[in-house]
Amino acid sequence: MSKTKKDQKEILEKLGIESLNPMQMEALDAISSNASVVLLSPTGTGKTLAFLLPILEDLDPECRNIQVLILVPSRELAIQIEQVIREMGSGYKANAVYGGRAFSKDKIELSHPPAILVGTPGRVGDHLRRGTFAIENITTLVLDEFDKSLEVGFEEEMREILATLPKLRKKVLTSATQEIEIPAFAGIKDPVYINYLSSGKAQLNVKTIKSPSRDKLDTLVDLLSPLRNSPGIIFCNFKDTIQEVSDHLFKNKINHGIFHGGMEQKDRERSLIKFRNGTYQLLLATDLAARGIDVPEIQFIIHYQLPHSAPEFTHRNGRTARMNQKGTAYVLHWEKEDLPDFITPTPDEKVKKMDAQTSITWETLFISGGRKDKISKGDIAGLFLKQGNLQKEELGNIELKQDCAFVAVPAEKAGELIAELNNSRLKRKKVRVSLI
Structure with missing residues (x-):
């Protein structure tokens, strides 16, 4: 861990942010000066x-143990927060732990404790039961999207985790939902x-x-015709x-990615990567x-199937x-459906089908080297x-990423780039370059 702390101005400059928005400014002040804060924002x-x-x-640069625990409802959010912390370049180590990856990998990373640990309640609870890391220096707890964690069944794990952290002096709860009830065990x-x-x-x-038609498939295709070159879910x-x-979209030559809980974690993450970089x-x-x-900023969303509740409707629209x-x-619905x-x-x-087809502008290339190999984005840009x-x-x-990288390139040049760059050297490491 670096002992040189970057101040807020340096962090914002590194992130390319000129100023905080009003919510962030109010939250910064409140969290700095209060023991318990509930942050509700879209x-x-x-x-x-x-x-x-x-x-x-508030972190102590001299401390060698975990000081902050951030609990999140999903692997994707854990990875996202870990990434944000690293991009801030504060000098403090952060790690994310979550189900779906080898426990042994967690243990290796936690053998050099981070200042901030981000994780899903299930995996964090497992580590606490096994005594993988010390808890005596954990003084700050963040329950991010805490209502979602309760909704997906993490109540017992969260209750257990809070009961094992006796030295907490600051708690932050966040949600994007108005109607929330703070559980008693949160204290x-x-x-x-x-x-x-x-x-x-x-x-x-x-x-x-x-x-x-009841299946709404052709209506969806017609609706997408003028929209398909804009990002949407x-x-x-x-x-x-x-x-x-x-299957129906591919039949109509509409390029897209998929994302659901039944997919392997790696496939879900890669779908998001390709969505963020414009491949999808x-x-x-x-x-x-x-x-x-x-x-990224989404220009539209489509409720192909109606949400089950008002909160689901709100979160999708969000x-x-x-x-x-x-x-x-x-909101796409069958004409006989209430x-x-x-x-x-x-x-x-009224929606009208247009003949224009979506052209695939970008493809995504995988590089078998990442942060642990001391490779930077600048190194990758230089190679390409x-x-x-x-x-x-x-x-x-x-x-x-920690052990790999992904680069968006023009689709028509992907093949020649693979031929030219595969087995190149980046920071003394021979890297594979392939299409995903």
Whole structure:
């Protein structure tokens, strides 16, 4: 762990952020000066940065053990927060632990304890029972999207974890839901509430679309015709439905990715990577993608299947019209199907099929080297620009992971780049370059 702490200004400069938004400024002040804070703010408004900045300020650079524990409901959110902390370049180590990866890998990383541990309640509870890491220096606890953790069945694990942390002096709870109930086991007394759920100026336009057929597949294709070159998410309730819709979209030459809980973690992560870098403009997803994942600004979402509840409707819609931007939520329903009470019908929206096909602009290349090999984004950019002869505007998004990296490149150049760059050397490491 570095003993040189970066101040807030340096961190924001590194992240490319000129200034904090009002919610972040209020949260920073509240978390810095209060023992219990409940932060309520819509998805995409910067809650992660809002609680990380004051927490980093409070860390002891001399301490060699975990000082902050952040509990999250999903693997994706754990990975996302770990990534944000690393991108902040604070000098403090952070690790994420979650189900779906080898426990032995966790133990290796935790043998050199991070200052901040991010994890799902199930995996963190497992580590606590096995005594993998010391707990005496954990003084700050963040329950991020805590209502979602309760919703997906982590109550017992969270109760157990809090009972084993006797030296907590600061607790932060976050949610994107208005109607929340703080569980008694959280031990929150007289919290300071920061509520920005109803203060945003986001411009969400909800449109209901009637389909003459019950399966709605052709209506979906017609609706996507003018939209398919803009980033959007199509929400389904079941993974079987996703497969059915996916087959129909491919049949109509509409490129897309899929994301649901039945996928392997690696495949889910790669779907998000390709969605973020533009390889996919469309993502077919269950409500797993409604919150707690890092995806780009979405211009529209489509409720292919109607959500089961008002909170689900809200969270799905929260993926678009974020941070004062415009966005559209399309509600696709069979003409003989009644809408639930929480969805207000709009005048019939006519959709017409257009002949234009989606062209795949980007492909994503995998590189078998990452941070642990001392490889930086600059090293990767240099390889593709110099040895790969790409122009700067042809180099897409680079995502650098601990042991690998992903690079978006023009689809028509992917093959020649693989031929040219495979088995090249980056920081003394011979790396494989392949298409994913």
